[in-house]
Amino acid sequence: MAIRALLGAFRDRSITSRISSNYRLLSTLVLAEHEGGSVKASSVSAVEAAKYLSEDNSVSILLAGSGPSLQEAAEHAASCHPSVSQVLTSDSDKLTYPLAEPWARLVHLVQQKGNYSHIIAASGSFGKNILPRAAALLDVSPITDVTEISGSNQFIRPIYAGNALCTVKYTGSNPCMLTIRSTSFPVAPSDNARSSAAPILQVDLSTFGEDEMGKSRYIRQSSQDTERPDLGNARVVVTGGRGLKNAENFKMIEKLAEKLGAAVGATRAAVDAGFVPNELQVGQTGKIVAPELYIAFGVSGAIQHLAGMRDSKVIVAVNKDSDAPIFQVADYGLVGDLFEVIPELLQKLPEKK
Numbered sequence: 001m002a003i004r005a006l007l008g009a010f011r012d013r014s015i016t017s018r019i020s021s022n023y024r025l026l027s028t029l030v031l032a033e034h035e036g037g038s039v040k041a042s043s044v045s046a047v048e049a050a051k052y053l054s055e056d057n058s059v060s061i062l063l064a065g066s067g068p069s070l071q072e073a074a075e076h077a078a079s080c081h082p083s084v085s086q087v088l089t090s091d092s093d094k095l096t097y098p099l100a101e102p103w104a105r106l107v108h109l110v111q112q113k114g115n116y117s118h119i120i121a122a123s124g125s126f127g128k129n130i131l132p133r134a135a136a137l138l139d140v141s142p143i144t145d146v147t148e149i150s151g152s153n154q155f156i157r158p159i160y161a162g163n164a165l166c167t168v169k170y171t172g173s174n175p176c177m178l179t180i181r182s183t184s185f186p187v188a189p190s191d192n193a194r195s196s197a198a199p200i201l202q203v204d205l206s207t208f209g210e211d212e213m214g215k216s217r218y219i220r221q222s223s224q225d226t227e228r229p230d231l232g233n234a235r236v237v238v239t240g241g242r243g244l245k246n247a248e249n250f251k252m253i254e255k256l257a258e259k260l261g262a263a264v265g266a267t268r269a270a271v272d273a274g275f276v277p278n279e280l281q282v283g284q285t286g287k288i289v290a291p292e293l294y295i296a297f298g299v300s301g302a303i304q305h306l307a308g309m310r311d312s313k314v315i316v317a318v319n320k321d322s323d324a325p326i327f328q329v330a331d332y333g334l335v336g337d338l339f340e341v342i343p344e345l346l347q348k349l350p351e352k353k
């Protein structure tokens, strides 16, 4: 009897230990970008994606930087999404600027302590710069540009400039590291809050020495002061292509965007011709946008351009060539000369208040 009880206890114990060694609570770390004391909307979308990979709202946000703006951003992060369970802040002058080398070291450090099952960043220049380096330090393969999460280790991402979708199964070790397309994980305004703020914790940086800084050095950042919405998150985007012919004519697109409260986009041909800076480029090698309304003037609709805007809710195209491929994805198409259409629109649209 005693032997049977002992064997039973032993069996139960072995089951328990098997469970505890195989079962891992899913918990996700989001690398968040912040600016002016707020977490960027694309990083809030990364939290939205993380909720599908985390049990019981166990999403941690990692923020780094220095000074009061980091603290403000941490407070914003703590209540930016109901799935946030904690905010980890790393306040150091070594992390003031988002240089990939120290940030990747930071992610490595935080992962060693937190043992997260997943690490996610939005698929912008910030995430694309840091996440692959951090993945190399952690010796795992990252999966980029995820547009759908169909399981804790199964993801969908576009390939061939968005002409096909690929299902990727992650079979590597922890953590599984992803960049997500923020346009595929929109955050509804009602979701965009927590009833009470999540705790804010400091990351222990005592082991973070000069060596972690790597070889890159911050020189300067230049950004344009504009009242226009950010291209990546705008509700309306007005885009101009090579059909505008020169930089002077492109100003019509800017005026129209101003009247509509829209962001300005451009094709690569327009950027390469010097009409506008390359931060306005939409497409495979530019920004990925999915606004409620996308209006394209003088854009042919090359696959590399479509890769960046085909998920827009309503697409309007104006082109003088009725066979232009843009009309195949447009909800409303107007075959006409943009030099007649845009001035008419500018005249008929009221001034923005």
Ligand SMILES: Cc1cc2nc3c(=O)[nH]c(=O)nc-3n(C[C@H](O)[C@H](O)[C@H](O)COP(=O)(O)OP(=O)(O)OC[C@H]3O[C@@H](n4cnc5c(N)ncnc54)[C@H](O)[C@@H]3O)c2cc1C
Binding pocket: 240, 241, 242, 243, 244, 266, 267, 268, 269, 270, 281, 282, 283, 284, 285, 286, 297, 298, 299, 300, 301, 302, 303, 304, 305, 308, 318, 319, 320, 321, 324, 336, 337, 338, 339
């Ligand atoms: C690896 C790679 C990556 C690329 N990445 C991108 C990318 O990210 N984004 C991107 O946009 N492109 C990208 N491209 C370039 C892409 O292939 C096209 O060359 C580019 O998108 C064409 O830009 P466009 O439509 O402005 O010019 P065009 O193809 O020259 O089209 C101009 C259009 O304007 C119309 N037009 C001319 N005059 C008027 C008028 N008066 N009124 C109305 N319509 C008029 C013409 O009918 C024409 O359809 C990439 C290419 C490669 C190889």
